[in-house]
């Protein structure tokens with residue numbers, strides 16, 4: 001777990017055909033026996049792991065996501081991204097991981113030694129059109145006792161004296177059990193709907209970020225010698241990666257599309273720079289998302305990108321584009337064509 005590449009893992013999840021919508025579609029995505037290669041007609045792409053249609057939420061958690069949460073519990077920062085075209089299972093996958101991670105964190109706490117003390121806090125927000133909105137604003141008590149106004153107020157970024165980027169006035173809740181976390185998630189999800197007239201369209205155009213910060217005081221029975229370690233876990237359901245321009249996008253939609261492209265491209269460039277041993281510069285400043293994550297991507301931080309795809313032929317073009325993005329992200333060189341027929 002020391003090389004730069006080891007800190008970034010890229011997996012693919014290919015969901016099943018959707019029974020009502022895709023029952024007549026032809027399946028063109030096949031997983032090879034190595035469990036790492038996805039084959040599409042005459043192309044193949046290899047990643048750290050590929051999860052197929054039969055994979056459960058528990059599989060994805062234990063074989064890919066759990067490692068990140070374990071590292072966060074050890075005091076590292078860890079980030080999981082769900083990337084892909086709208087409808088490929090990003091929210092489904094992110095929700096499963098959230099549920100499992102909540103249980104994992106509090107299970108760890110309940111099994112810990114007596115001389116360890118924990119403080120767990122959570123925030124939930126979205127970035128839409130490069131604007132940050134607090135999804136927990138209006139909830140009763142934040143960490144500092146303030147109640148943030150519910151509404152469409154956008155939040156600004158601020159650089160602290162130590163150079164760290166923080167979101168000014170973001171609600172931050174202390175949580176004491178799995179149920180507290182579940183309630184925050186549900187409340188934020190409602191707020192997301194509440195703030196939007198066309199929920200489906202809107203949600204596919206925003207990035208949502210659920211952040212859990214875990215402080216562990218080790219040797220808490222002696223405050224003079226105890227040490228505190230802090231790990232931050234970000235679970236990010238990214239905006240749909242589909243090329244929005246192909247349906248004659250104009251006006252607001254075009255602006256949205258440009259912002260989504262900007263932030264997804266910035267993300268890819270940042271992660272690619274982090275995994276390239278020759279890279280000397282990491283372009284964090286290009287988007288809000290990468291600025292916010294600048295202390296959680298790179299260094300000793302752990303990153304997992306889950307590229308979500310559907311298996312149907314009708315999505316072939318977008319699926320290839322998602323797999324290319326995921327490959328670029330880890331500088332993975334794939335053989336483009338294995339045969340011509």
Ligand code: ADP
Nearest residue numbers: 015016018084085086087088089090091092093
């Ligand atoms: P996205 O967030 O990428 O737009 P969703 O998570 O909303 O996609 O998934 C689209 C649809 O596919 C939903 O109806 C969801 O329940 C279903 N789905 C996604 N992934 C799976 C899966 N692994 N198994 C079964 N159904 C899935």
